[in-house]
Every structure is written in C-alpha cells, then in structure tokens.
Amino acid sequence: MKVIETEIPDVKIIEPAVFGDERGFFMETWQQKKFEELVTGKPTTFVQDNHSKSKKGILRGLHYQTENTQGKLVRVISGEVFDVAVDIRKESQTFGKWVGVYLSAENKRQLWVPEGFAHGFLVTSDEAEFVYKCTDYYNPKAEHSIVWNDSDINIKWPIDDEHLSLCLSAKDKHGLKLSDSPLLFKN
Structure with a gap:
C-alpha cells in the first residue's frame, strides 16, 4: 500500500495495491502490521465496523465523541464522497484546520x-x-x-453544483461552532 501525507501530518491517505484483470480485482483493505508500521507508528486496534448508504447531497457530520474517542479508517465501496477531517485537539499546531479528500469506489x-x-x-x-x-x-x-459550515473552519465543500441540494439530519443542522463545542477528550 502507498501512504500519502496530507497537510495535517496525522491524517493519512492510503492507496491499496490493486491487482486486476478481466475477471475483476483483488486488494488488501486492511493489514494490522502494515497499518501500524506505515500509518500510525503505534499499536492500533479496531473494535467496530460501520456501513452507511446515502444519496447525493447528504452531508453527515462533523461528528466526534468527547469520551471513547474514535480513530476511523474510512473508505467508499460504491459511489463517491468528499470526506473531511477537522483537527479539534486544542494543543495541536493544526487545531481548527481541515483536510478534504475524494473517496470513491473507483479510486479505492x-x-x-x-x-x-x-x-x-x-x-x-x-x-x-x-x-x-x-x-x-x-x-x-x-x-x-460541529456545524458543517462553521466560518472559522471554512471547509470548501464541493456544493457549487446546481443539481446538488444539501440534506442534513436535525442533529447536524443544529451543530455548534468549533469555538462553542466541548473538546474534553477522555479515553
């Protein structure tokens, strides 16, 4: 697998090696030893897998937990999303900065x-x-x-498309600005 650095050093893009022919393709999506060696540099254990299906224009997030904080390894198996991570670690040099990446079934x-x-x-x-x-x-x-359009974070969501109508859950419509959000993390 290839690991690509982002503007926030702890957030990584991972491109798996894909082996394909006329029959289809094969790729390894997860391997503990490689992930710890190439991505986190420390022991990392995953305890839960999630799967969601959404229609065009659905915006989910920006979510986090103040207890049981979660690291997430995310990918798209059908379609395409613009995926965003926002650094909310108060003491971080990149606090309030964001990384956005297109993830798709095609780019894997x-x-x-x-x-x-x-x-x-x-x-x-x-x-x-x-x-x-x-x-x-x-x-x-x-x-x-955290509200998706917090002006202090200023995420450049790809919503210029005139055929895209944004749809948010009630929880996400009422998200707080980063400056008003609780940021106490307990593991």
Missing part, C-alpha cells in the same frame, strides 16, 4: 482519521456506500456535532 482510497478529529462527508455521486473501522465503541451520550 482510504482515509485515516485519528482520535481528536471531527469527521464528516458529503455524497457527490447519486448514492454512496461508506464503510469504516473504529478504534473505540460508539457512545451516543458523548457524541457531538
């Missing part, structure tokens, strides 16, 4: 979003199936949402 890229980041994505294809591994369990009592 994955994104490593470590603990201490808010995460979200926008579906840019007619629909998309999104799968991800988490380093801790979902804890709805500790989940928070």
Whole structure:
C-alpha cells in the first residue's frame, strides 16, 4: 500500500495495491502490521465496523465523541464522497484546520482519521456506500456535532453544483461552532 501525507501530518491517505484483470480485482483493505508500521507508528486496534448508504447531497457530520474517542479508517465501496477531517485537539499546531479528500469506489482510497478529529462527508455521486473501522465503541451520550459550515473552519465543500441540494439530519443542522463545542477528550 502507498501512504500519502496530507497537510495535517496525522491524517493519512492510503492507496491499496490493486491487482486486476478481466475477471475483476483483488486488494488488501486492511493489514494490522502494515497499518501500524506505515500509518500510525503505534499499536492500533479496531473494535467496530460501520456501513452507511446515502444519496447525493447528504452531508453527515462533523461528528466526534468527547469520551471513547474514535480513530476511523474510512473508505467508499460504491459511489463517491468528499470526506473531511477537522483537527479539534486544542494543543495541536493544526487545531481548527481541515483536510478534504475524494473517496470513491473507483479510486479505492482510504482515509485515516485519528482520535481528536471531527469527521464528516458529503455524497457527490447519486448514492454512496461508506464503510469504516473504529478504534473505540460508539457512545451516543458523548457524541457531538460541529456545524458543517462553521466560518472559522471554512471547509470548501464541493456544493457549487446546481443539481446538488444539501440534506442534513436535525442533529447536524443544529451543530455548534468549533469555538462553542466541548473538546474534553477522555479515553
């Protein structure tokens, strides 16, 4: 696999080696030893896998947990999304900065979003199936949402398309600005 650095050093793009022929393709999507050696540099255990399906214009996020903080290894198995990670670690030199990457079934890229980041994505294809591994369990009592269009973060979402109507959950419509969000992390 190939690991690509981003503007935030802890967030990584992973391109798996894909072996294809007229029958289709094969790729290794996860291997503990390589992941720890090439991506995190430390022992990393995943405890939960998630799978969501969404239609074009669905924006999910920016989500994070203040307890049971989760690192996420994300990928798209059908369609395309614009995936975003926002650094919400108060003491970080990249606090409030974001990385955005197109993930698709076609490019087969994955994104490593470590603990201490808010995460979200926008579906840019007619629909998309999104799968991800988490380093801790979902804890709805500790989940928070930063509003997708926080002007202090200034994410450049690809919503210029006149055929794209944005759709958010009630929780995401009422997300807080980063400056008003609780950022106490407990593992």
